[in-house]
Amino acid sequence: DVAAPRSGTAPGEHAAAPPLALHVLLLEDSVDDAELILNELRLGGYEPVARRVASREEMLEALEDGSWQIVFLDHGIPGGALGSLEALAGFDVDLPAILIARVIEEEEAAQALRAGARDFVSKGNLSRLVPAVAWALDDVQTRRQRREGDEALRQSERRLRVALDA
Numbered sequence: 001d002v003a004a005p006r007s008g009t010a011p012g013e014h015a016a017a018p019p020l021a022l023h024v025l026l027l028e029d030s031v032d033d034a035e036l037i038l039n040e041l042r043l044g045g046y047e048p049v050a051r052r053v054a055s056r057e058e059m060l061e062a063l064e065d066g067s068w069q070i071v072f073l074d075h076g077i078p079g080g081a082l083g084s085l086e087a088l089a090g091f092d093v094d095l096p097a098i099l100i101a102r103v104i105e106e107e108e109a110a111q112a113l114r115a116g117a118r119d120f121v122s123k124g125n126l127s128r129l130v131p132a133v134a135w136a137l138d139d140v141q142t143r144r145q146r147r148e149g150d151e152a153l154r155q156s157e158r159r160l161r162v163a164l165d166a
Contacts (some may be wrong), residue, residue, distance in 0.1 A: 007160075016066060019047035022133070026052040027059045027084055028100070033123060037100065044130030056084045063091055072132060073117070075101030085115040093100040094143060096136035111138055120131070 007040055022041060028034040034052045041048045051066065053059045056079050059071070071088060073081045088097055099112045099120035109120050118136040121128045 022046040023069045024048045024050040025068040025071045029054045040126040071097040089116045
């Protein structure tokens with residue numbers, strides 16, 4: 001699991017924590033924009049291990065190949081980010097997706113959130129990226145822990161029923 005990165009050295013500390021590895025899948029057709037996103041993650045204390053893909057088809061192939069922790073989707077990708085979000089939802093993985101957009105209308109952002117995006121960040125305000133990533137990763141971890149707790153409770157209830165029926 002990946003925790004939120006430390007943002008530097010606090011007064012009295014001697015060194016910052018080492019960067020946290022983050023496996024990133026970028027659906028982004030611009031190499032320059034992808035590098036801006038990765039640089040923002042580095043500035044925020046992550047060390048991204050990234051793969052950039054330029055189409056929904058390449059994204060689906062990459063999802064088969066890798067163990068990603070987060071996906072960034074360019075809103076302006078040919079073929080549309082909404083279709084890519086829907087394709088991502090077809091995978092049985094709890095993989096947070098963040099929509100990255102130059103400009104996005106409120107209704108488009110709402111559609112993206114309904115389609116499964118955890119958040120959206122403007123390319124003009126990438127300072128929101130690291131907090132959005134930390135929130136998305138924390139949300140995934142919380143849901144995973146809840147599922148594990150629910151499963152443990154179900155198993156305990158089964159054992160109790162078996163013991164009571166004996």
